[in-house]
Amino acid sequence: MTKAFTFLFIAALPFWLASCLDSECMEATEASVKVFFYDCDTVPALAVTPDSLTLYGVGNAVKIYDNQKITAPALLPLKESGGETEFIININGTADTVRFVYSGSLRLVSKECGYAMSYAIDTVCFTANEIDSITITNHDVTVQNTENIAIFY
Numbered sequence: 001m002t003k004a005f006t007f008l009f010i011a012a013l014p015f016w017l018a019s020c021l022d023s024e025c026m027e028a029t030e031a032s033v034k035v036f037f038y039d040c041d042t043v044p045a046l047a048v049t050p051d052s053l054t055l056y057g058v059g060n061a062v063k064i065y066d067n068q069k070i071t072a073p074a075l076l077p078l079k080e081s082g083g084e085t086e087f088i089i090n091i092n093g094t095a096d097t098v099r100f101v102y103s104g105s106l107r108l109v110s111k112e113c114g115y116a117m118s119y120a121i122d123t124v125c126f127t128a129n130e131i132d133s134i135t136i137t138n139h140d141v142t143v144q145n146t147e148n149i150a151i152f153y
Contacts, residue, residue, distance in 0.1 A: 025113035028143040033100065033121070034073040037091075040132040040152035047072060050091045050153070058086035058097070073147060078102060080117050091153050094130035098151075101125070102141070118142050124149065 038045040049072055055065040057077075065074065067090075078100060079085045086099045101123040109116045119141040124134050135150040 023112045025110070027109055027113050029109055029113050029116040030077070031116065031118050031141050031143050032075040032077050033119075033141050033148045034146060035076060035149045035151055036072050036147050037074070038150055038152045045150075045152060052090075052092050054088075054090035056088055058088060073145075076100075078104070078117075078119050078141065080104060083122075089131070089151075091130045096127045096129045096131045098124065098126045098131070098134070116143070121148060 036047055037049050039048040049070050051069055052067055053065045053070055053074065054063060054067050055074065055076070056063040064076065064087075076085075076087060083103055084099060084101050086097060089096050089098055100121055102119045102121045104117050104119045106115050107118055108114075121136055121139045121141060124136060126134055130153050132152045134152070137147045137150050139148075141148055
């Protein structure tokens with residue numbers, strides 16, 4: 001009887017352990033500001049990505065984009081800890097600083113994926129070297145592929 005019990009226990013162990021493992025997270029959990037670029041000299045403004053874009057966070061040496069032509073949108077990560085994030089955006093060799101003021105909230109994605117941040121943009125401030133203007137097209141920053149910011153240059 002003991003041998004039969006041991007055999008059943010060993011045979012059932014992998015199935016029991018597999019049933020306790022969480023499923024893999026298949027959902028997006030990183031919300032980034034989606035930025036589209038527009039030519040301010042055309043009426044109506046045409047969506048045009050810069051020939052050369054360098055972008056990095058102030059105080060962060062790692063470049064998000066490094067002197068490259070991108071496909072729209074540019075994705076800008078916000079700091080989870082604070083209500084303000086600054087970026088240096090170098091468009092075609094001319095640098096501007098863009099600052100986002102926002103609020104963040106934690107939301108449950110799923111049991112497998114856990115929690116994720118979503119944000120609400122309040123204000124955008126910028127220097128006007130190459131950038132002509134910035135419009136907030138959607139204040140809610142989520143994982144959806146929806147334009148948040150329009151930069152006219």
